[in-house]
Amino acid sequence: MAGLFESAGGGGAAIALEELEVSILRSLEVGILQLIGPGPGGDGGDPLAALFAEGPSETPANPVLARLFPDAYGDPAEPADEESRAAAGEFRRYTELDLRARKREDALHVVRTLDRLSGGGVLKLDPADCQRWLGALNDLRLTLGVQLEVGEDDDELYELPDEDDRKPLVMAYLWLGALQETLLEAIVD
Template identity: 80%
Template sequence: MAGLFESAGGGSAAIALDELEASILRSLEVQMLELIGPGPGGDTSDPLAALFAEGPSEAPADPALARLFPDAYGDPEKPDDAETREAAREFRRYTELDLRARKREDALQVVRALDGLGGEGGVLKLAAADGLRWLGALNDLRLTLGVRLEVAEEDEQGLYDLPDTDERKPLVMAYLWLGALQESLLEAIAD
């Protein structure tokens, strides 16, 4: 997989994706949409009710969702006091539904753009305003794959040395490719 973003001037970016790359990226984003879901209480069709809806107060049990929606207070690796836990619950209750909605919109934007290629490869052009949404969507995918692969920062170099027979190899390749996409997009929109 070689498709990386290039600057198209003015904060916009372009990427040439072959059919396989577009298909993989679309599939990963669709899976992200399924993982994120609407969230508890977040599936109301009444805009006024949605405005006042409260989200969950507890962190998600799924480690990938917990990484995407971390506690705002305290260190998850260390026990904390009741006051910190309560502050984290309150913050989550009022912010998680909006965060889920933003992450869904980011993923949907990627899916729609890839659908615009008509199921084939081609050059995809991102307007300057779309770059940050794509960065968010790519970051969410990478974080999720990192959790599923149990990647620690100090272990990342070892991913390059996995034998082809390792069953994690396809996910590792996607994880590394997403990192390259993310880096190239960041550089492209900064030009």
């Protein structure tokens, strides 16, 4: 896999993706969509249900979802006190549904963009597309990072033997990091 982003000028970017790369990215994004789930009112997107819906007030039990939707108050490394927990719950109640919707829309946008590349090819993104792709790539990296339990001193993850079951996830994690980095570089050129 060699596809990395290059500047397309004007804040846009382009990338040549092979069929396998398209398939991997699409599969990962579909996984994010399944993890996040449908919005209020289900897949039909009942506008009345969405208008009156309030989000959850508790941190998600799933560690990946907790990383994608972290508490807004308190130190993540410390146990939360009652005041921080209450403030985080109140903030979450009014913001998480919008954040979930944005993450869902970004992932769906990437899937639809990739669907235009049947069999691989050159993908050109305008500045708005680039922003959505950056968000979606970040969510993928956070997800894989939690699954791999990536920490600050995890050099051993980068030297795994081929037989290790985590090796494909580490390779995807590193590739997504390169995509994210080159996309950022492309849009600032």
